[in-house]
Amino acid sequence: MTDGNIVGTGERIQLLHGSGGLMMQRLIREIFFPAFGADNDAGFDDAAEITLHDGPLAFSTDSFVVKPLFFPGGDIGSLAVSGTVNDILMKGAKPYCLSLALIIEEGFPLAELKTIVKSLADTAKIADVRIVTGDTKVVGRGEIDGLVINTSGIGEILPNASISGVNARPGDVLLVSGEVGNHGIAVMAERNGLKLKGNIASDAAPLNASVIPMLERFGESVHVLRDPTRGGVAATINEIAEASKVTVLLDESSLPVGREVEAVSELLGFDPLYLPCEGRFLAFVDGGKAESILRFLREDAGCPDATQIGTVTETSNGEVLMTTVSGGQRIIDMPAGELLPRIC
Amino acid sequence: MTDGNIVGTGERIQLLHGSGGLMMQRLIREIFFPAFGADNDAGFDDAAEITLHDGPLAFSTDSFVVKPLFFPGGDIGSLAVSGTVNDILMKGAKPYCLSLALIIEEGFPLAELKTIVKSLADTAKIADVRIVTGDTKVVGRGEIDGLVINTSGIGEILPNASISGVNARPGDVLLVSGEVGNHGIAVMAERNGLKLKGNIASDAAPLNASVIPMLERFGESVHVLRDPTRGGVAATINEIAEASKVTVLLDESSLPVGREVEAVSELLGFDPLYLPCEGRFLAFVDGGKAESILRFLREDAGCPDATQIGTVTETSNGEVLMTTVSGGQRIIDMPAGELLPRIC
Numbered sequence: 224m225t226d227g228n229i230v231g232t233g234e235r236i237q238l239l240h241g242s243g244g245l246m247m248q249r250l251i252r253e254i255f256f257p258a259f260g261a262d263n264d265a266g267f268d269d270a271a272e273i274t275l276h277d278g279p280l281a282f283s284t285d286s287f288v289v290k291p292l293f294f295p296g297g298d299i300g301s302l303a304v305s306g307t308v309n310d311i312l313m314k315g316a317k318p319y320c321l322s323l324a325l326i327i328e329e330g331f332p333l334a335e336l337k338t339i340v341k342s343l344a345d346t347a348k349i350a351d352v353r354i355v356t357g358d359t360k361v362v363g364r365g366e367i368d369g370l371v372i373n374t375s376g377i378g379e380i381l382p383n384a385s386i387s388g389v390n391a392r393p394g395d396v397l398l399v400s401g402e403v404g405n406h407g408i409a410v411m412a413e414r415n416g417l418k419l420k421g422n423i424a425s426d427a428a429p430l431n432a433s434v435i436p437m438l439e440r441f442g443e444s445v446h447v448l449r450d451p452t453r454g455g456v457a458a459t460i461n462e463i464a465e466a467s468k469v470t471v472l473l474d475e476s477s478l479p480v481g482r483e484v485e486a487v488s489e490l491l492g493f494d495p496l497y498l499p500c501e502g503r504f505l506a507f508v509d510g511g512k513a514e515s516i517l518r519f520l521r522e523d524a525g526c527p528d529a530t531q532i533g534t535v536t537e538t539s540n541g542e543v544l545m546t547t548v549s550g551g552q553r554i555i556d557m558p559a560g561e562l563l564p565r566i567c
Numbered sequence: 568m569t570d571g572n573i574v575g576t577g578e579r580i581q582l583l584h585g586s587g588g589l590m591m592q593r594l595i596r597e598i599f600f601p602a603f604g605a606d607n608d609a610g611f612d613d614a615a616e617i618t619l620h621d622g623p624l625a626f627s628t629d630s631f632v633v634k635p636l637f638f639p640g641g642d643i644g645s646l647a648v649s650g651t652v653n654d655i656l657m658k659g660a661k662p663y664c665l666s667l668a669l670i671i672e673e674g675f676p677l678a679e680l681k682t683i684v685k686s687l688a689d690t691a692k693i694a695d696v697r698i699v700t701g702d703t704k705v706v707g708r709g710e711i712d713g714l715v716i717n718t719s720g721i722g723e724i725l726p727n728a729s730i731s732g733v734n735a736r737p738g739d740v741l742l743v744s745g746e747v748g749n750h751g752i753a754v755m756a757e758r759n760g761l762k763l764k765g766n767i768a769s770d771a772a773p774l775n776a777s778v779i780p781m782l783e784r785f786g787e788s789v790h791v792l793r794d795p796t797r798g799g800v801a802a803t804i805n806e807i808a809e810a811s812k813v814t815v816l817l818d819e820s821s822l823p824v825g826r827e828v829e830a831v832s833e834l835l836g837f838d839p840l841y842l843p844c845e846g847r848f849l850a851f852v853d854g855g856k857a858e859s860i861l862r863f864l865r866e867d868a869g870c871p872d873a874t875q876i877g878t879v880t881e882t883s884n885g886e887v888l889m890t891t892v893s894g895g896q897r898i899i900d901m902p903a904g905e906l907l908p909r910i911c
Contacts, residue, residue, distance in 0.1 A: 243797025243843075244902035248806075267806050268732050269654035269793065270627035272724065277621030283614035284666035284719055285702045288710075310613035322628035322719050358629045362909060366632075366712040375628055375666050375719035380616065388612050449613065453587025462592075462611050499587075558588035565706060 236331040241361030250359065254337060258344040259323075259354045271355035273320055276379045281316035283307055284375040290565040292339065292369060294413040296405075296424025297501075299372055300342030302567060305427045305501055306452070307374040308350040312434040313448040313504065315384025318350060324358040324373040331370060339370070350429035352376065381435075383442035390446040391467035396513035397533035398506045400433060400526045401426065403456055404484045407498035410566050411491060423483050426502035433524040434504060441516050447507035452567055454558050455497040457543070459505060460533075461557045465541030467507075473533040473545040473555065497558050499566050507535065580675040585705030594703065598681060602688040603667075603698045615699035617664055620723045625660035627651055628719040634909040636683065636713060638757040640749075640768025641845075643716055644686030646911060649845055650796070651718040652694040652773040657792040657848065659728025659782055662694060662775065668702040668717040675714060683714070694773035696720065725779075727786035734790040735811035740857035741877035742850045744777060744870045745770065747800055748828045751842035754910050755835060767827045770846035777868040778848060785860050788853040795849055796911055798902050799841040801887070803849060804877075805901045809885030811851075817877040817889040817899065841902050843910050851879065 239246040248267075255261070287303045297305075304321065311318040323343065327336070347354055409425040411417075430450070438445060447467070451459040456478070464471045480488075480495045488495050508516050513531060520529035543555040583590040592611075599605070631647045641649075648665065655662045667687065671680070691698055753769040755761075774794070782789060791811070795803040800822070808815045824832075824839045832839050852860050857875060864873035887899040 238906055238908050239904070241797075241908065242902060242906060243799075243802045244904075246903070247797075248901070267810060268658060270625040270658040270660065270722070272623050272658060273626055274623045275619075279616050279618045281614040282617055282664065282666060282721065283700055284668045284717065286668040286670050286704050286717060288670060288704050288706050290710075314612060314614040314616060316614065320626065322626060324628045324630040324717050324719075326630050326632060326715060356627055360630050360632050362632050362712065365709075366634075366909075367715075368706065368710040371670060371711070371715070373628065373630060373668050373717035373719075375668075375717075377626060377721065378614070453585075453591075455587075458587045466611060557592070558586060559590070560583070560588075562582055562586060564582050564585065565704075565710075 234333050236327050236329060236333065236336065236361055238329050238361050238363065241359060247359065254340055255357065258340045273355060275319060278382065279380045281311045281314035281378040281380055283310040284373065285310060287372045287567060288565050289410060289567055290368065291413055294425055295409045297427040298339055298342050299370065300339040301346045302427045302501060303372040303374045304343055304346035304350060305429050306567060307376040308352060308429040308431065309450045311376050311378035312430050313450055314380065315386035315438055315448065316378030316380040317435060318352045318376055318378040318431065320353045320355045321347065321374050321376040322356045323354050326360045326362060326367055326371045328367045328369050329361055329364045346429060350431055381438050381442055384438050386445060386448050388447055388449065388463050388466040391463055391469050391507040391535050392446065393469060393535050393537050394510040395446055395507045395535040396510050396531055397471060398508060398517060399479065399530055399532050400504045400520060401528040402479045402481045403451065403500050403503060404480055404488065404495040404498035406501040407563060407566055408484050408487050412487060423487065426500050428502035430502065430504055433520060433526050436524050437516065437520060440519060441512060444509040444512040444516065445506055448504055450500065450504050452499045452501060455499055457496045457555050458558050460543050464543050468538055468541055469535045470537050470539040470542040470544065471533055472536050473543065475545050475547045477530055477532050479528050479530050496555065501567060578677050580671050580673060580677065580680065580705055582673050582705050582707065585703060591703065598684055599701065602684045617699060619663060622726065623724045625655045625658035625722040625724055627654040628717065629654060631716045631911060632909050633754060633911055634712065635757055638769055639753045641771040642683055642686050643714065644683040645690045646771045646845060647716040647718045648687055648690035648694060649771045649773050650911060651720040652696060653794045655720050655722035656774050656778040657794055658724065659730035659792065660722030660724040661779060662696045662720055662722040664697045664699045665691065665718050665720040666700045667698050670704045670706060670711055670715045672711045672713050673705055673708045690773060694775055725782050725786055728782050730789060730792050732791055732793065732807050732810040735807055735813050735851040735879050736790065737813060737879050737881050738854040739790055739851040739879040740854050740875055741815060742852060742857065742861055743823065743874055743876050744848045744864060745872040746823045746825045747795065747844050747847055748824055748832065748839040748842035750845040751907060751910055752828050752831050756831060767831065770844050772846035774846065774848055777864060777870050780868050781860065781864060784863060785856060788856040788860065789850055791851040793849050794844065795847060796843045796845060799843055800849065801840045801899050802902050804887050808887050812882055812885055813879045814881050814883040814886040814888065815877055816880045817887065819889050819891045821874055821876050823872050823874050840899065845911060
């Protein structure tokens with residue numbers, strides 16, 4: 224195996240890259256280890272050793288099947304790190320490390336794999352997490368659609384955080400950290416070959432820089448955190464309303480939706496309320512602290528478009544209502560029929 | 568959504584089961600939660616909260632793409648739990664919890680999914696781990712081959728364990744916990760439609776019941792643990808020899824290979840030394856303690872077929888040699904060309 228090709232392969236992934244032999248070692252040593260700053264010597268143990276604080280931990284997993292793999296504002300790599308990092312943050316925890324598991328189709332271009340690995344590494348750096356353990360499988364042509372990624376992650380729950388979907392209560396104010404729907408529209412537009420004027424790009428990004436400072440300062444007043452991914456704001460708030468047994472009243476006029484997202488949504492027949500975000504969070508916070516938290520998010524935590532979009536009005540079996548721009552009120556249901564597959 | 572069908576679907580998975588809406592909730596509530604003993608109320612948070620001991624932890628991930636999904640002695644569910652549990656054990660850690668991420672093809676039969684979920688739950692029970700967090704994605708027909716599973720897991724490293732692939736040293740004795748090659752042959756036979764006489768079954772199983780007692784009693788004397796999965800005993804020992812910078816001398820006559828595995832290997836053209844196991848471990852142990860450990864494994868730890876198969880002879884750049892049954896000596900290489908895809 225002294226050929227000059229990187230990982231001994233020419234320019235495409237081969238089944239041998241998943242066989243547990245020399246070619247797999249080279250793939251890992253030549254592509255993954257340098258990107259993730261791994262130590263060549265200690266790298267082949269079956270598990271990573273980590274040492275965390277002795278308080279409670281958050282543990283989360285997510286698979287990424289987004290299609291296409293590359294879209295305006297990101298790719299499956301940035302998405303895979305952001306998604307799990309954000310799920311850990313939404314539990315009030317500081318992300319510490321990730322695992323990375325790739326399933327690659329035979330024939331997948333090495334150049335694309337390297338771009339995605341760089342994107343994984345760059346996003347992990349931004350999110351201040353280490354990718355400490357991994358797995359690579361290769362399957363035959365046609366047995367998978369290019370590449371899917373799983374990341375799992377561990378974080379340390381902040382001492383003053385007590386966050387859960389069951390904790391929303393009457394009097395809480397609902398904040399969103401920025402404009403919604405951009406990720407969904409960016410992916411759908413790319414998939415449909417739509418040439419967008421303007422600058423719609425996915426919002427996919429790790430939320431550490433806004434969530435951690437907010438929790439350090441206002442942890443006790445933050446009751447629920449959730450990123451509105453699949454099913455968008457509508458599904459996420461329905462889940463929380465049901466888990467917390469409360470009624471949430473949204474205000475349509477305050478929902479931050481970009482002009483271009485709104486236009487493309489209309490064109491493609493989507494309601495932005497149901498579009499996934501991958502770099503936004505929803506926070507149910509103590510009503511008395513909402514203004515301070517909102518100001519902090521806007522001025523000190525990098526969320527200039529953060530807005531109040533609703534309130535928790537009463538205990539109930541879990542209901543989401545919306546005051547419409549025309550002044551009426553309608554029920555916002557869990558999505559029952561929407562089909563937005565492979566968006567994350 | 569008041570139809571009587573389970574998860575509202577008829578008998579097959581639909582894209583809607585992955586959309587983040589009502590159908591996904593029902594799939595999770597009606598199939599996953601009951602199987603894994605999850606609390607219906609707290610189940611939809613983005614991450615699980617866990618509290619572990621304050622010592623070092625092991626963290627591992629593995630994706631499972633085995634084909635076919637069902638094989639003699641197991642299925643992708645039992646394999647997915649055993650694989651990650653064993654990777655944690657191989658770091659000298661007691662497995663504590665797992666994440667579970669499913670990617671399912673549209674049209675996948677619900678009955679098969681339920682069988683696999685039961686198998687995941689049953690194996691988790693045997694391994695004494697909880698499945699605490701999960702993710703479900705559904706992709707379109709033809710975009711994946713039925714079902715793939717990722718499990719990641721966390722374990723608590725035992726206080727007297729200091730185990731790593733770099734720790735083999737001259738004087739060490741190499742033990743194997745049982746017959747090798749059964750998993751590989753069981754899967755390959757099933758895939759090739761071979762009707763096997765006799766009883767070849769996959770060895771896939773969690774190794775807790777043998778590894779934990781061995782480490783509690785002999786932890787300080789166990790230097791390396793590894794389960795010989797992809798690439799089999801040959802690849803695994805090559806990796807360890809290279810990482811530890813030692814020469815390992817195997818004894819061909821002592822390698823425990825079942826008669827049927829040997830026969831089918833010959834028929835299909837495989838060398839058992841390169842066949843994957845999913846319920847065996849290799850241990851490099853202190854030469855002075857090897858006999859006691861071996862006796863303990865055989866008599867008290869449920870490994871009646873445990874055997875010494877080699878020794879570490881000297882420091883080197885990492886070399887694996889084998890004394891053959893005919894009395895000669897040959898080099899055992901990392902597999903460079905073997906093709907045994909989708910075996911795990």
